[in-house]
Amino acid sequence: MHQIKRELTIEETPELIQAARDGDRKVQSQLVMMYSSRIYNLGLRMLRNNEDAEDMLQETFITAFQKIHTFKGKSSFYTWVYRIGVNIALGKLRKQSRMQISYSIQEPDFENLHGLKISDWPEYIETKVSDNEFRIALKVALDDLDEKYRSVFVLRDLEEKSTAKTAEILELSESNVKVRLMRARLFLRDRMSTFLKREGWLV
Amino acid sequence: MKPKHDVELQKKICLDFGADIGSELCQEVGLLMEECPECKVYYDTMQRSVKLYRVVEDECELPESVSERLFKVLNLDQLKKDV
Numbered sequence: 648m649h650q651i652k653r654e655l656t657i658e659e660t661p662e663l664i665q666a667a668r669d670g671d672r673k674v675q676s677q678l679v680m681m682y683s684s685r686i687y688n689l690g691l692r693m694l695r696n697n698e699d700a701e702d703m704l705q706e707t708f709i710t711a712f713q714k715i716h717t718f719k720g721k722s723s724f725y726t727w728v729y730r731i732g733v734n735i736a737l738g739k740l741r742k743q744s745r746m747q748i749s750y751s752i753q754e755p756d757f758e759n760l761h762g763l764k765i766s767d768w769p770e771y772i773e774t775k776v777s778d779n780e781f782r783i784a785l786k787v788a789l790d791d792l793d794e795k796y797r798s799v800f801v802l803r804d805l806e807e808k809s810t811a812k813t814a815e816i817l818e819l820s821e822s823n824v825k826v827r828l829m830r831a832r833l834f835l836r837d838r839m840s841t842f843l844k845r846e847g848w849l850v
Numbered sequence: 851m852k853p854k855h856d857v858e859l860q861k862k863i864c865l866d867f868g869a870d871i872g873s874e875l876c877q878e879v880g881l882l883m884e885e886c887p888e889c890k891v892y893y894d895t896m897q898r899s900v901k902l903y904r905v906v907e908d909e910c911e912l913p914e915s916v917s918e919r920l921f922k923v924l925n926l927d928q929l930k931k932d933v
Contacts, residue, residue, distance in 0.1 A: 676929040684912040705923050765888040785906045836896040
């Protein structure tokens with residue numbers, strides 16, 4: 648597990664944000680130092696590669712400082728920057744999705760599972776997480792997940808945002824967030840089961 | 851002996867399915883899970899896959915080179931060392 652070592656923590660006061668809005672470069676530097684790591688990680692999770700995450704990080708802060716005069720303080724500065732980051736990432740994903748293969752997402756239908764042989768995963772699976780091939784399989788499955796499901800999965804299950812917050816950030820209804828999240832989880836679960844079977848870890 | 855209705859499991863499943871606790875859909879799904887071992891296994895493995903992702907997709911440290919380029923592009927590189 649990695650630790651964020653370089654994250655600066657200072658209190659985000661209205662005076663601090665006003666100073667940044669007034670063009671105080673030192674305060675702007677502090678804000679970048681405080682939040683850049685979290686925005687970069689958001690980019691990595693959504694965009695799936697280092698170069699795109701770095702582009703997204705730079706575009707996010709360039710946009711934030713260009714538009715800082717429009718920040719009304721209704722949310723924290725971090726939440727506002729985070730939303731800018733999500734929108735930039737979504738824009739990039741939409742451009743990419745025109746060129747990518749789309750994998751079909753099955754409707755979750757538990758009725759059809761009755762009587763089927765569904766293999767349980769052995770208890771040691773969690774210990775395999777340090778296995779390189781296993782980690783790659785997990786990452787590839789998330790790479791293959793369509794962006795409209797992946798963005799919900801990233802915000803809800805990885806960034807641990809609430810359903811309401813995810814809906815607000817992605818401009819979706821809450822029920823839409825719930826449906827997409829369930830489909831994303833089922834897709835990832837099925838991909839992992841396929842991998843585990845192929846590796847002979849499931850009977 | 852397994853209780854007839856596992857209330858905690860039902861609540862958890864309801865939240866996952868986005869149904870209101872106590873709603874007809876929520877109760878139906880909860881009962882289905884109790885009556886259908888395959889569904890329960892499917893549900894449990896889905897939960898485990900989410901936990902695996904939380905480990906694999908854990909936050910990483912911002913690389914120094916990425917941080918340097920960010921400060922440069924924002925014309926803040928002269929101030930970085932003072933922060």
